[in-house]
Amino acid sequence: MDELATLRALQSVKEHGTVTAAAAVLRLSPSAVSQQLKRLEKATGRSLLTPTGRRVALTPEAHALLDEAGPVLSRLEAILGVSSGRESQVVGHVRVAAFTTAIRHGALTAIAEVQDQHPQLTCSLAEMDPGEAYRALSAGMVDIAVTHHWQGQQAPVYPAITVSPLADNTADNTADDLVxxxxxxxxxxxxxxxxxxxxxxxxxxxxxxxxxxxxxxxxxxxxxxxxxxxxxxxxxxxxxxxxxxxxxxxxxxxxxxxxxxxxxxxxxxxxxxxxxxxRKIGIALRTHQVNDNAISVVGAALRSRLRD
Structure with missing residues (x-):
């Protein structure tokens, strides 16, 4: 299904930041991914990508398209048994946001270890207060946010974000059971x-x-x-x-x-x-990416180190 392939290409570029990285994950050539994206632009009449230095960013129109099509895409892949190319390897670029203490306590070590274990995986790290990190995650600017809120303080609620505790992988959108x-x-x-x-x-x-x-x-x-x-x-x-x-x-x-x-x-x-x-500490992901291989590997490494 050509439409499914073009949407998967756009989703992969969003997750990994470059056409080349997306192509590696999808096991396609960069030119093939570029052609899929051009077909999607023509079919939708929307401009989907904009260059940002050596990387590309999705336009607001592209984000809106994935917001509409993302759940359908995931459901179709599940029904058809479509492989995204991420199951057998850890490939791509994962963007992490974390608050200052988490960076010093374990995030740096976790990222170094996971990149050493998976040579085709790269990570970037940005220091952000939890409020800023939630907004960046919701906007698609980062893939993982290490967050916290104080006990008795209302935690931010974003419908498209899942927060899980450091203790295990049990999803908890209300973040009431965090470390x-x-x-x-x-x-x-x-x-x-x-x-x-x-x-x-x-x-x-x-x-x-x-x-x-x-x-x-x-x-x-x-x-x-x-x-x-x-x-x-x-x-x-x-x-x-x-x-x-x-x-x-x-x-x-x-x-x-x-x-x-x-x-x-x-x-x-x-x-x-x-x-x-x-403080209640947890790992936040966009809900539609909770099963992404690269993001899951980085999230597990962060969870392990921050529990130490």
Whole structure:
């Protein structure tokens, strides 16, 4: 079915970023894929691709076409038993977005390992706050997003995105069953705060936070607002590992998730809140790509490393 082949070619270019990579996955020549795309453009009367440096990007018309045809394409492939060429090999380019702590804690190692194990697979990595990562994933700008939201905070809901926990591969669109990353207060060792303070004990001190507009900055403000207070944020630093030197210098307090906590110097101590907050961490994919071979391999590697 020629129409099916042309749609599969467009879908593959979307997933892998270049005609050459798409051709390798589909086991066709680049010229054959280009011809299929030209036929699809002629049949639909839409301009489908636009060059972006050495890669190509789908036009809004192409994204709209795949949004309409994607579910039908997947169903037809299942009914007809059509192979996408991805089952027996791991080939292509996978774009990953992850928040700062996840990059430092395991994403870099996971990507290095998976590229070493699969020479025909390449990955790119972008640092993004979860909100930005969800938007990029929804828009087709990345293929995998390592995300988090704070327990008690509403997680973003995108109908075309599936979020799965680090613990296993069970899909959970509500993200209520994701891995917990508990956060503790870090203070200077000479600070007079009790070992298990309440928020009322912390309201008058200076704080370091991630940047305004980030999910963790919003959570810090929200956490205090629930008790009628507003934190006095005197520094904004994106990496939690750099919050510790701020505290060690005696400049204030920090709320640091354990995943993002480096080895602590002797100048600081850890205070566990009476009701410690926690982040829920998971892997987000576009739903129609959950069975893509390359994306599944990279997602599994990220899941494994981030659990360590």
């Amino acid at each position: 917990d990353d508990v956060a503790d207060v870090i203070c200077h060792r000479d600070h007079s705060l009790p070992e298990s303070p309440g928020l009322e004990d912390l309201a008058t001190y200076s704080w370091v936070s991630t940047g305004a507009g980030t999910i963790c900055h919003s959570w810090l403000i929200h956490m205090f607002a629930l008790h009628g207070h507003r934190p006095r944020i005197t520094a904004e630093i994106s990496d939690f590992a750099l919050h510790v030197p701020f505290v060690a210098a005696g400049l204030g307090l920090a709320l640091v998730p354990r995943l993002g906590r480096p080895e602590l110097p002797g100048e600081v101590r850890v205070l566990e809140l009476e009701d410690p907050p926690a």
